Amino acid sequence: MPPSPPGYTLPVWVAAAARAAVLALRGEPFLASQPLRLDPLASQQPLAEVPVVAAAPLGEGRAMAVARCEPGDGLDLTRGLVIWVEVRWLPELTPSEGWLQLEAGEGVGVHSQTGEICLSAFARELLEVNLGPLVEPGQALAVRVVFPSGRALAERTSNAAFGVVEGLALIGTQAEVQQSATPDQLERVLKELRQRAARSGFGGDLVVVIGENGLDLAPQLGLPQELLLKAGNWLGPVLVAAAEAGVARLLLFGYQGKLIKLAGGIFHTHHHLADGRAEVLTALAALEGVAGDALHGLYQAATVEQGLAELATSDPAMAERLRRRLARTVEERSMAYLARYGQLQMAVGAMLFDRSRTICGQGPVGERLFRDWGDRDLGGKVGGDT
Template identity: 65%
Template sequence: MVKASSGYTLPVWVAAAACAAVRALDRGEEGPAAPFEGLQALELLEPPGVQQVPVEAAAPIGPGRALGISRCDPGAGLDLTRGLAVWVVASWIQPSPADAACFVLEPGEGVGVHGASGDLCASAYARAVLEANLRPLVGAGRAVRLRLVLPEGRALALRTSNAAFGVVDGLALIGTQAEVQRSAAPDQLQACLAALAARTATAGFAGDLVLVIGENGLDLAPSLGLPGELLLKAGNWLGPVLVAAGEAGVCRLLLFGYHGKLIKLAGGIFHTHHHLADGRAEVLTALAALEGLSGAALARLHAAATVEAALSELAASDPALAQRLERRIATAIEQRSMAYLARYGSFPMIVGAALFDRRRQLRVCGPQGQKLLEAFRHPLG
């Protein structure tokens, strides 16, 4: 059994509630319910090992249906999922082909879906941890429908960047591992630095690195042709990671992230968690003023709810100016990153920037970013 060093991501709490619901479904069919078990033994997969995860309740709720309830505990630190109730309603369905998943996951109230398709937004890890833990319970020749409900999910989603990536109606079931990573905490920085050290120490390391900011960037990068072996996920401690990359011998580094996040670097803000520093509106309007925007138009830009909204509004009224401003943002990110590095030493490292938007489309590259993107997409040899 593994010992958790932090709280768990949302997929783990969903898996716990789902397993409890399926067990209650079996109890309901077998007659009088057995005593409720408040802990579910889950295989976490990432990291490997079994951990006891608490659930609040589980019981049959009608013929062929059962409900399992867990409550998110993300551990210490700020996290909007703290105390979030997770409801999973389980019911038997006709089995799928033998090689298919043993469950069908349906979005209920408060669960995020892709706006374009209506499909539930769930990471590969979320589905894998469900499959690993449900398969022994469901058994051969059976399958189960799981309807997921997050009663507070719709309201909480308004405090996230979900909508910026096309996810609507609630919280996305994302996460690539069991334990919560603290993007603003020192231990998250140490984990990133350790991963960087391991990457640069390998025999095949050629000096190239793509520093990806956030889960959405990590998912998008391969679709743009960026090789997986170059990708390193970074949290909010971008300044120290840049310096560590230079010290470790990285020669070409591409910053790849959402423009609403990376714009902070254009203002010299190298710790990007919003609890510690923001300034996005101020950086955006300063750069827009340098491009010639003034008066009421500049005030509207500053008042926009997000960087995405500000750029979209500007593009509607003056497309050419909006394009120039986006290029200036990307160029400023590169220039300020190089200036930041120069404060800590002399490193033969080129830094480029590639920014994507809420539609998960590549939006703009800086001069160096364009060169690095093409070089990394089409390596020699």
């Protein structure tokens, strides 16, 4: 088998397995390397060779293929993820799906409210452009995706904060991986930051989010789209660069299980590089007055989310105070970080959300900024009944 090409996102590997499965369904020879179009919108482009592990027919009208996700040299949760794709011919076209019906198997994320497979427009378009030439006019194809370890891996993500349950979402927006922990990614963020600050009419305001989830949720809360900057995990350098570029007011908007690291002085938030979340949580809880079994329970909790939820069940007022202390400490430690670099002129606020899409903590600066920029009528909650 040829070597795995580096840096491809999960939708690419799913598309490769799906194509291999359709070839098996058509009775064609197995190809260990599938030629794929990686840009669904480009009519003229070289095909990329993406390896798959195996493919075979399963009986009349059904076939399956297997691929293994290789996202490149950077740090990535999906490294080595085994992908199964089963395909089958459908008796007729479905009005809602057209010729391609996508199904979520075990370990694939679905929307909590609808039960429908959670995938990006790019993922669907990638499947359509690569499978379409193999499907005859009038035929309809069902594609069922399975991630055998997807349910367990999803517990290490914040997908549930955006209504995605039961597994990993298929939400890549491009073919090549953009590593959030690499220096190249930081350089791209800093370049965009400087370009924004240099534009005519720049007002000095900025909302920094860590990843795609925060980027998706922030505008739903009324935070202006034009203020949003996806920083990845390099929050420390981005804070300093923002102050140097003339940003006057900056809001850190993120999942509480990520931003808690800043309260402990950890300003690169990738989980492979630094953690300490349990220690930070229990230290802040002790300062707030939590003691005994409750404090031990916070330390032993599997996640920050779980620990705070259990505390809220037994002592809601204490949990509320702890979340506020957490957000306030993020603000204070961010200002202390800036002071180390002689940057004291920028106000930094913090706004945290939990897995139920609820704003669960705001520091005093973050609360003021959200009053100025956000939609207060939303009540801090977006979508769903959770």
